[in-house]
Amino acid sequence: MIVLIGFMGAGKTTVGRLVAAKLGLPFADSDQVIEQRTGRQIRRIFAEDGEPAFRDLEHSVIAALLASQDTVLALGGGAPSHPVTRSLLAGLPVVYLRVSFAEAMSRVGDDKGRPMLARPDIRSLHAQREPLYASIATLTIDTDPLSPPDIALKVLEGLRLAWIVLLAGAWKPIHALRYCSRDHDRRGMHAGRDDARLQRRLQPGGKRARRLRARRA
């Protein structure tokens, strides 16, 4: 599972598709899945049910997607604001496609399919979300000057690197574990156990001692 997060216009869907094709993984976009499942456009869900109902729906769709087959998954820009969605992302490779406010606005224009763009506080929403995205990201890519294929390449490179760092991190405890068991040997813990077994066998009341006494008699 690879998850792409970021503000509207960051390129999550376009880049996600390219990354999925490179990796031979299926691609899913949470907004598209919501639209398929409800048979309604995001804009209509916002207008008819309101934003809180959309957020609940968004969370349950994402939870189901995260629990299913390995996918490159692009999340709607507001999805990481849901605390339970955030907790589900812990431990997964989460790629934050960072876009400046000005660049985001120039990419999405006044897309009527994105109801959040009509909010008067859209600029401060962008500012509030930036640290939130960064806090859950395994990898952050500044997308402003890049084309979607270049961003996709950076995602793949970055994930490879993150993987190596992860493996290096995991190697330490494994090595420590091995070292500990060798250390136990050196401190004679196994020998100690064998000594105890031998002593038990040779105890005056023990089987071996009785056998030896019987042989001698």
Ligand code: S3P
């Ligand atoms: C939203 C972003 C949209 C969509 C909905 C709400 C947001 O997805 O989920 O309009 O709150 O930022 P994109 O980020 O794919 O545009």
